[in-house]
Amino acid sequence: AQKITQTQPGMFVQEKEAVTLDCTYDTSDPSYGLFWYKQPSSGEMIFLIYQGSYDQQNATEGRYSLNFQKARKSANLVISASQLGDSAMYFCAMRDRLEYGNKLVFGAGTILRVKS
């Protein structure tokens, strides 16, 4: 079964600094996808970034980048130049392929607090 592990329940980062949120995964499927979502205190789930298992390069989206290390089964999210608005819960998720469709399997999340 697919599994996502986020070992950091909470993180602090100083404004304007970079921060790395850890995510490790386990799967026997050679074709998989990894996602990061942001959940601010207002509650919505915001898609940030996607990495496919066959993608040759690490994904980047603005200040977000994904440090994808396939052999180590890790997909860490790097946020550069942190802003106060980055304070939120961050979830790592993996696409689980089932017979008739896909579902997302989520990690437990990491709460990020950006200090001014």
Next chain:
Amino acid sequence: DTAVSQTPKYLVTQMGNDKSIKCEQNLGHDTMYWYKQDSKKFLKIMFSYNNKELIINETVPNRFSPKSPDKAHLNLHINSLELGDSAVYFCASSQPTSGSDTQYFGPGTRLTVL
């Protein structure tokens, strides 16, 4: 111009009541989902529909009945509500043929059962 919308945003009700949550997406996606986020923020899939057909049903009590009148809408009806049903329910949609099959979530419905 919301992509995935849900109503209501908040729902407070008594144990034993029946309630519905509605979801609509204007992304033209073929697949829609319901996820439940519990009090510890853990997210788990409940159902998925593709073009109005149920394709995923993850051991959810049969008090929960999803309905998809068309591929842009997926509603969730809950009978005989229990205290343990209190949670945030998220609707999502995706396009499986897109490669990434990225799921886009609605704003969530916070259900409180008293």
